[in-house]
Amino acid sequence: MNLKVDTISQRFGGLQALLDVSFAVEPGTIHGLTVPTAPAKPP
DSSP states (O other), rough: OOOOEEEEEEEEEEEEEEEEEEEEEOOOOOOOOOOSSSSSOOO
């Protein structure tokens, strides 16, 4: 089974965080998302 996201958008107040984002994840693959403005958390 695949995971498919098609043209998703998200707004937080006046900030457009996502605009028409699409992607698909194939079975058996590993993906990660990094965000440069996210605060670091100690282990």
